[in-house]
Amino acid sequence: MTDAHFYWRVYVEANNADSYTSIGEVYMRATPGGGDVCVGGTALESGHSGSDVAANAFNRAEGNRWATVGSSGIWVGYHFPIAQAIVEFAIKADTSYLTQVPKRFWLEWSDDGVAWRTAIGAVNETGWANLQTRTFTKPALIAGAAKTWAVRCLDKMASGAFGNADYVEIQELEFRDASGIDLTDAGGGTAIESSHNSSYVAANAFDNNPGTRWQAGANGKQYIGYTFPSAAAPAILTMRAQDTSEYNLAPLNFDVLISHDSEVFGTVLSVPTLPAWTQNLQRVFDLAGDGSPLGPSIDGQANANFSGPSTGNVSLTTTQSDDIIVAIVHTETTGSSGYRPVGSIIDTAGLSWQRRAQYQWAGGRNSNSNTLEIWWAYAPAALTADMITAHISGGNVDDATILAFGVAGADTTSPFDTNVSLPATATGGASTASTPSVAGASTGATRALVLAVAGSPRAGGTSSSSADFTTLANFTNGGGSDWSSQQTEYKLATAPLINATVAFGTSFTIQNWGLIVDAIKAPAAGIAPLALTVALAEDAVFSAAITIIPPPLELASAFVEDAMLAPTIGIWPPLHLAAGFAEDAAFAAAITALPPALHLAAALADGASLALYLTVGAEALRLKANLADEAVLTARATLLAAIALAAAFADGAELAAPVTIGVGPHAPPIQVVVVLSW
């Protein structure tokens, strides 16, 4: 993500208690303490009062100001003639009207003047003096850490029962470390917020209680966060929507902010507009990632009942390609009829189905024989009304149920976690209804969708998932002599489970249950994608061999004519490699990083050359080079993981790129070689 944008504004959420808001001057700077860059452009505003137009905030003259009616949701800004990366701004009060000066406000940016995102903010600026100027510099992480972490909610769903309500709700927020521990659970910190409605305080989002929530409004944009007792460096953010029909009040997009003083905030991650929330859905975000929610995630679901005949159908529609499709079947017969396993599954899309798990147990009102199975198939394309048919072997069933769902973002070649404890199975509730539960579940994958699947020859109990899970389905077939019921719940684990007990919520109790717990893992050991972008002018050359293992690497170079860059880097995940070249420039890179933080910068004069071999550990790596004419920089790289490679070339250029990609923690290194010639 580039930080340079054409539109910047000061968005005011509160002032110092006045029905009007005014600002004498606004300054914006591309470097801390640098010169104001608000020149040559156009002043923007949400509106103004009388002659107090937006331009008055940029005329560098005292005794005039931008002013407008209102104390919240109003703004003044600047449309720059060239994109600017603002890292600091200042506000100056005018010669009077101090109660009109903003108290809580955000410097926001936009690329189109319509959709705005947060850059810097201040939340409690009181006690202004006439002509006083206050400066706000974007805070950055210090060794990856900050004392305060927050989420500024922007838009929310505009449909559904509560979609138009003018407030936002979050059931739970977590800031997890790399081992999956929610750092806020250690206590000693303070929940913070812009505001709350009624008793729906910020602390409700950090209480691990699904029955409580944070709610705030109006005007939509609100923030909530947590100030730790000392600086913390979470790796993962999770957000959970309400477990009620108000789930659609969760934010559809938001910015993740940090602060060192609980007063001035800066954005560290912008989460783009998300797909719609569902009830009790928990989404997971890599704080060093690109803002897209982490998978695997559920992509469509359907269920159906069948009694008597030995086939059952369900029609499934999904939205994404490269899903793993899962089908779960429960069958029961009464008396001495015996077990009814699934013989095969076929579907109209012609997918190749395999059985993952089968669990059989005896028990029920009529000494039933119960079979619960998990089947799966890889779907290269999204499914539209795919008819999935389970063929039961051994004869008719009394009752049966089938649940089908898609899982996006899974390891498509070997989807299930390979830990020997899985699939874990258990049965219970033989004499009295109980909550299905199994102990001793472990996973090997760093990130996996954990599934708990229960079946019973009894009427389904009250739907209920345990606090860290989300209910996927709860349904019952009441035909036949007895019943077939299923309940399935899931959660995205961001660290391996170790000898864990997996259970449903305590409200879900049932007799004669059977349970399977399993996990579908993320691909490539959760290593983030690599983006490699190069723009080359005429006669430029690019050749790169990259080997990476995983944390963030940024490599930037600016070259003048005849310059050459050839790096060799080996890294752990996310890698950003960017270079801008003038004519006759050349780029060749070989990179090898393992872990801790590396910052490398070089400026080369004419004819100079730089050749690098980097071995980096698991922390941020930054490589920057500025080359003048005839300079040469040589580098090479080695990666493990998904890679995206893009290049733009001018006249006469050619691209020949042999690419070999291996996945998995022990797969051979990826070799990426790009050679340009003409």
Ligand SMILES: [Ca+2]
């Ligand atoms: Ca002025």
Ligand SMILES: [Ca+2]
């Ligand atoms: Ca928590």
Ligand SMILES: [Ca+2]
């Ligand atoms: Ca809560």
